[in-house]
Amino acid sequence: MEDIRELELRAILAASNDNIVITDGDGVVLRASPSCLSIYGEAANKLIGVNVEELEQKNIFSPSVTKKVLQEKKEVQLMQYTSTGRIVMATALPVFNDEGEIVRVISFSHDLTEIQHLKEDYEELRMKMAYYQSEIKELREKEEYFGETVMKSKEIRQIWQLIQRVAKSDATVVFLGESGVGKNVFARAVHEGSRRQDEVFIEVNCSAIPESLFESEMFGYERGAFTGANREGKAGLIETANGGTLFLDEVGELPLALQVKLLKVIQEKRVTRIGGTEPKTIDFRIIASTNRDLEQMVKEGKFRRDLFYRLNVIPINIPSLRERKEDVLSLCNFYLKKFNEKYESNKIFHVTTINELLAYEWPGNVRELENLIERLVVTTENRMIYPQALPFYLGVNPHPLEHEGTLEEMEETGASLRKAIEEVEIRWLRRAARQYKTTYEMADYLGISQSSVVRKLNKYQINS
Structure with missing residues (x-):
């Protein structure tokens, strides 16, 4: 009559949710759960009597947790990837005799494929x-x-x-x-x-x-x-x-x-x-x-x-943007609004700045335009954005016949410091008067007060 303990052990192996494999102290399989077939692709009876190192070489146990236990002489837990495409968490425990020798290794394998x-x-x-x-x-x-x-x-x-x-x-x-x-x-x-x-x-x-x-x-x-x-x-x-x-x-x-x-x-x-x-x-x-x-x-x-x-x-x-100039102004206004909101600003374009933006060829197209507007909103100090802030602004003198001497030329003619300062003021005032329509805009451009602009225009008799 079959030993009752043998029946109990078989029942445990068959009923366990985990796959159980028992080997001797040399790694030879003594017992295995029936679930080996679905997890590892080999029936339990084909594993019995085979060493785990040989099974590892055949990629049945890959890697072999039992082999690791025999090497390290302690409990080991690792992930296995089986030939059937399963992902398994394997845990193995050594069993020692009174002399401290490993006589059995019991491993439990839990299928994590669905969880993975x-x-x-x-x-x-x-x-x-x-x-x-x-x-x-x-x-x-x-x-x-x-x-x-x-x-x-x-x-x-x-x-x-x-x-x-x-x-x-x-x-x-x-x-x-x-x-x-x-x-x-x-x-x-x-x-x-x-x-x-x-x-x-x-x-x-x-x-x-x-x-x-x-x-x-x-x-x-x-x-x-x-x-x-x-x-x-x-x-x-x-x-x-x-x-x-x-x-x-x-x-x-x-x-x-x-x-x-x-x-x-x-x-x-x-x-x-x-x-x-x-x-x-x-x-x-x-x-x-x-x-x-x-x-x-x-x-x-x-x-x-x-x-x-x-x-x-x-x-x-x-x-390209130069082929559809009708879109330039709309894009400029769109990005100006966008970056004003982003940087909590209220910058606006002067009419002469808009003329420069419309005349520009935009080799970098919309991306260049977007980057430029962001730069202008961030870097210009005044609320009004003047054409001088544009990197491509040439500042061409609209009156090319009007000659403006250099400081060196004035020095050679014996002009005094006071005369030189007045000459520089006159040049800047004339330039501002040519480009801007109001004394407020001129003041913003020159960085002085509006009353100072009016006073200096009258002083030098410049028609604004």
């Missing part, structure tokens, strides 16, 4: 929430970009109407134009007008990511894929864009070797992490932008023809 998946789902949700918050913040800052006051020019109105039409489809859009024209703003507008508007908008600056890191950042990597990698692995930007929009900014800067891999992902909508073997199907929309001439790059062999045709489904050219 929940954790990963939570992390993915948290990542998406962070993107949502950042998108909401940027949209709040830029929502007036598409208001009536900014879209004055015919070109931009036509582009906006086209964007509203193409946004409803999943067609690939590529924005062309000089740096700083606002291609990323229009790309977000396409996303916001699409059925994916409630999903993530992932922006990738192809020129900002080093070539050595681009593949791991875009495609992600599995645990232990390379030295220095996150031990849990990492989802790439393409994978993160699942369900939403992937915006490839400055796509013309992509090296040829990476263009091949990107083309494959766009064609198949499947991505395989570095170090992984199982591709994942990803649902995303592609939007791209570049300031390069992609057609010319194709002819020169610097950009793949097949990738060009994949991206060039709906090309939209954004004109």
Whole structure:
């Protein structure tokens, strides 16, 4: 008749929620729970009589917690990643005899796969929430970009109407134009007008990511894929864009070797992490932008023809700011209002400053304009912003025939200090009188009181 203790032990092994493995002092398996098959991929009867070191080499116990106990002679707890794709928390305890020798090692393995998946789902949700918050913040800052006051020019109105039409489809859009024209703003507008508007908008600056890191950042990597990698692995930007929009900014800067891999992902909508073997199907929309001439790059062999045709489904050219001067004043007023609110200021443009802003060519486009207005609001001392504060202001004398001698010339003619001071005052007063319409504006420009300006104009008989 079978020993009652043997029956009890079998019942414990079968009923336990944890997988239990018992070995002798040499690491040879004596007993194992039936759950070994579902967790480790091997039936319990195939493990009995086999040393844990051999099982570790076969990646059944990886790593072997029993082996660690035999080496360290103390309780050990570690994470195992099994051949069946399970994530297991393993704890092992040594059993000593009276001589202090290990005669048994009992290990308990608890399957944490579902918990780990929940954790990963939570992390993915948290990542998406962070993107949502950042998108909401940027949209709040830029929502007036598409208001009536900014879209004055015919070109931009036509582009906006086209964007509203193409946004409803999943067609690939590529924005062309000089740096700083606002291609990323229009790309977000396409996303916001699409059925994916409630999903993530992932922006990738192809020129900002080093070539050595681009593949791991875009495609992600599995645990232990390379030295220095996150031990849990990492989802790439393409994978993160699942369900939403992937915006490839400055796509013309992509090296040829990476263009091949990107083309494959766009064609198949499947991505395989570095170090992984199982591709994942990803649902995303592609939007791209570049300031390069992609057609010319194709002819020169610097950009793949097949990738060009994949991206060039709906090309939209954004004109430079000098080609749509109607928008300059509206943009200046928009950014002036924005930065006045940001810095709790109340700066205003003088009419001559506006004329200079309208005449300027804006090689840096909207980005240059935005940066300049912020600088003017922060750095100008007076409430009125005069053209002298503009970095491109030349201060051309509107009366070129009028000669103004230098201090050295006055010294050579024997002029006294008093005469020289009067001459300098006259020059500044005449310059102010030519540029400004009121004595209050002249006073602000010259840095003196309005009464002083009136007195000096009368003194030197200057007609203002």
